[in-house]
Every structure is written in C-alpha cells, then in structure tokens.
Amino acid sequence: MGSRTSARKNSSPVNKRKRKRPGFWRVVAALFAVIVISSLLFLSWFFFTASGTSLRYKLADALITTQHRFLAKYLIGEQGLADRVADYAKQFQEMGEELDTHQITLPTGAGDHAAESLTSVEEVDGKGYHGFLMTVKDPTKIRLVVPEKAGRGEKVGSMVKRTGALAGVNAGGFADPEWQGNGFQPIGLVITQGEIYYNGLGKDASAQIVGLDKQGKMLAGRYSIKELMKLGISEAVSFEPRMIVNGKGLIKNHADGWGVAPRTVMGQKEDGSILFLIIDGRQIGYSIGADLYDCQQIMLEHGAVIAANLDGGSSSVLIKEGGDLINKPSSKSEGGRYLPTAFLVFDDPSAVNVPNVWAGLNPGDIDPSKW
Incomplete structure (x- = not known):
C-alpha cells in the first residue's frame, strides 16, 4: 500500500507538466492563425480594394523617382510599371502644350x-x-x-x-x-x-x-x-x-x-x-x-x-x-x-x-x- 501511494505522489508533478504543454501549443497555434488571417486580410485589402490599390500606386510612384525604380514592379507588376511611366510621360507632355x-x-x-x-x-x-x-x-x-x-x-x-x-x-x-x-x-x-x-x-x-x-x-x-x-x-x-x-x-x-x-x-x-x-x-x-x-x-x-x-x-x-x-x-x-x-x-x-x-x-x- 505504501509503495502505491508513493508512486502516485512521485508521478503527480510529471502529469501536471504534461497537462501544461497542450495549452502552450494552443496559444502558439492561435497566434499563428491570427498572423495568417491578418496577413490575408491585409493582402486582400492591399491588392483588391480601391483604397489599397491607391496606396500601392502611391508607393510605386515614390519608388519610380528613386534609383530603386525596379522595386515598383513588385507592387504593380512589370507591365504596370511600364504603363505607369508611359502614362506620366504622356501626361507631362500634354501639360506643356497650352500656350x-x-x-x-x-x-x-x-x-x-x-x-x-x-x-x-x-x-x-x-x-x-x-x-x-x-x-x-x-x-x-x-x-x-x-x-x-x-x-x-x-x-x-x-x-x-x-x-x-x-x-x-x-x-x-x-x-x-x-x-x-x-x-x-x-x-x-x-x-x-x-x-x-x-x-x-x-x-x-x-x-x-x-x-x-x-x-x-x-x-x-x-x-x-x-x-x-x-x-x-x-x-x-x-x-x-x-x-x-x-x-x-x-x-x-x-x-x-x-x-x-x-x-x-x-x-x-x-x-x-x-x-x-x-x-x-x-x-x-x-x-x-x-x-x-x-x-x-x-x-x-x-x-x-x-x-x-x-x-x-x-x-x-x-x-x-x-x-x-x-x-x-x-x-x-x-x-x-x-x-x-x-x-x-x-x-x-x-x-x-x-x-x-x-x-x-x-x-x-x-x-x-x-x-
């Protein structure tokens, strides 16, 4: 009898530690899920809404004026970058025509x-x-x-x-x-x-x-x-x-x-x-x-x-x-x-x-x- 009681006492801390681990990983998983969902929501807004698109083009325009112009393609695509530069060139030409x-x-x-x-x-x-x-x-x-x-x-x-x-x-x-x-x-x-x-x-x-x-x-x-x-x-x-x-x-x-x-x-x-x-x-x-x-x-x-x-x-x-x-x-x-x-x-x-x-x-x- 004494040996069974001792065994139960000795196993108790181990069991408690084991019970803590699932809670820890649940927190990690929840944080990961929040990050993923937040990222997906941001990307959806950034690429598929009017306000997000406006911000993307503002950032792209800022890059176009620097030595890192090529980076703008990651925001608006290579064709988007070429079109943007061409649009500005045409716009600037027209702005210089009025007498x-x-x-x-x-x-x-x-x-x-x-x-x-x-x-x-x-x-x-x-x-x-x-x-x-x-x-x-x-x-x-x-x-x-x-x-x-x-x-x-x-x-x-x-x-x-x-x-x-x-x-x-x-x-x-x-x-x-x-x-x-x-x-x-x-x-x-x-x-x-x-x-x-x-x-x-x-x-x-x-x-x-x-x-x-x-x-x-x-x-x-x-x-x-x-x-x-x-x-x-x-x-x-x-x-x-x-x-x-x-x-x-x-x-x-x-x-x-x-x-x-x-x-x-x-x-x-x-x-x-x-x-x-x-x-x-x-x-x-x-x-x-x-x-x-x-x-x-x-x-x-x-x-x-x-x-x-x-x-x-x-x-x-x-x-x-x-x-x-x-x-x-x-x-x-x-x-x-x-x-x-x-x-x-x-x-x-x-x-x-x-x-x-x-x-x-x-x-x-x-x-x-x-x-």
Missing part, C-alpha cells in the same frame, strides 16, 4: 534692391514634408551657371561660393547611369545669357524647358530652339512637367502627383518675383517628401501664375551666400550632388563670367559615368 499668355509687371526700381532685400526665405510645412520657399524679387538677377571644369559636375554650394552669388538652387537633370553619374552631361538644353551651351536635342527638336527670357519673364513648357530664340530666351534648362500655366494648376489631385520625393520647383508671380520651392525628403522623422500636387498647391497659395518642376530627389538643394546649405538634402554626398546646372542669384549677373564648359564637345564625346 502661356501670362504677363509680368516689374515694380518701379526693381533692379535697385539691396542685396539683403533681394531674396527672402520662409519655411513651408505640410503632411509628411518640410521645406523652404525662396522669393527673388527681381527675376533679372537670376542667371544659370555651369561647372567650372570639364569631366564632372559641380556642387551648387561650390558654384555659389566661387561666383560670389547671393543664393542658388539646383536646376536641370543629367545623364545618370546606374545612379552613379558624374553630373557632367545635361539632359536636353542648357542656355545662359541667350547662348546655347549644350544641345542634346538636335537642331529642330523641341523639349520641355524651364527658364527666363531677357525681360525676366519665366518660360516653361514645350518649345523648339527656334521658338525660344524668337521669344528672347536668356536662361533655360530642360525639365518637366509644367504644373501651373496662366494661373491655373494642371495636376488634378495627389493621385497624379508622381509620388512623394524631395522636390525643387520654380514659379513666377504677376509682379515678376521668382519663387523657388525646395522640399526635403527621404528622411524619416524630419521630412518624407512631397508630391507634385503638394508643390503646385504651395505655389498657387503664394501667387504663382506659372510654375514648373526642376530636378529633384537627392539633387534638391537651397544654398545661401558663401556656399552654405539652407535645407537638408537627401544626397549621401555632403553638400549635395555634383550637378551640371544651377540657377544662381546675383547683384549683377552680367558681371559674372561663365565659360562654356562643353565647348567643342558633342554629347557622344562625354562619358557620364567616368569620374
């Missing part, structure tokens, strides 16, 4: 601004973004500047410092193979002081341009070289899209805003003032970026009657006198990227010597990947 009829009226004594009052900078904030808006009161004080030495681009801060400019922003795009380009080969046209410094289009081709004529009126949209010369072009680069023309916005909503990214935008008010908008991005906790609809609305709110996109992403910089950064670019390179062009503000632009660094070079002579 611009805006006129400017420069205030009396516009050219007499003291250096400290010629420009002003204010901060702008919105959902997910932070940036800066620089106003240049006299548009005739702006000049396009190019790199000093052949073979690679130049940081905007360096351009500002060596030329004695009062301020500057990045301008046009450039050939960027594997997203490691040297910033020396522009895309399309580069015109400064009415002279063509670089022509990657051909003699009779047209392109979307952003720039100023000799009277300080901003030009943006699709033009041929012949048309630009007839209009008295002074400074210009190729870029797109034009987002405001004749005082009206051309981008309907955020869905057509080409994703969230760092941005640089140029616009003009009726009094001739030039607005340069720089939005920082790709920095969690500070500023993710803005889409083109955000930028359009900021420009409209500040009185722009015409506005157009300039090169953005990690190229977006705003520089003050002396070459110091005002914004926080997303570029891995300190002080921003090496670029082919910048719009700089001068007290006397005509006194600035800007040699043509591409003189004697054909586009085919330039290796945009070689440092």
